[in-house]
Amino acid sequence: MTKNRELEQIIAGCQRGESESFSRLVDIYSGRFYGYFYRLTGNRTISDDLLSELFVKLVEKIGSFKGGSFDGWVFRIASNIFHDFLRAKQRGKKLLEGRKELELENAQSGKADDERGEKLQVHLGKLDGDTRELIMLRYYSQLSFKEIAKLRAKPIGTVLAKVHRGLKKLRKSME
Template structure:
């Protein structure tokens, strides 16, 4: 079973073989968690949303249309993340005002920590869609075509948006130095 592609496994899951989802979970839970952690900077929240992603993947397995599994699962993650922050907005909180928990820092030296923090501060200044694109492309290594499928756009538009977002990030980063 582990030799099957993600898409073949998901077809089995969508046909009722729910035990197979554990293989897909093993393949994707760390990537989904890391994506969400970069978006939220909150380990507990990222774990909760990651669990919800796989719960919804099982619950709505019949909606899987035999496309690229990774696009489908990231779309679920994006939707849950968006829903979470829409609820926060409804509580009169803006995305920019949410307090993030401090990441555990490793001992790479003070300069590395300062550089990472400056980069994080610059990333936080981006609007949520630009931030999401940079995280998917640069941190997660998701290809433009797949991002286009996830966000419902074209590959060319995604390339342009990522390029512009990186340019904005660079401007914000250089302002901090």
């Protein structure tokens, strides 16, 4: 059975409310989403909470998935959850300031499990929030530039330029 066919069956099972199918969905996606949230927040506790929130949200919303790219659909939800987290954290402040605050936290954030991994996290923290999010979205969702542009409602040229500049900056700072 192909991976796509298998995923379709799991999604159908989830839509029927089968606990076992959700369990399999958690096994397939938890690593990618955890990485996505961790790279955006630099905090394991927050990533734990956001990942839990995502799967609970999936239980509520899976019925509204009408086909197409499941990864695109589910990463849109994950992205919204992250933005909700930023808004809650901000409590009325502007989103941009919230991102700056988060970037500072990322840069200062504690000791990572592995030194090189932490180095990447520190350098990611130096990128602006929007660029970092686009890079992480592309890396973890495995979506094309076209799909990311659609998901974030941005022109594809803007997405391309931001991801390129961000990755170039990351490459230089990591050298």
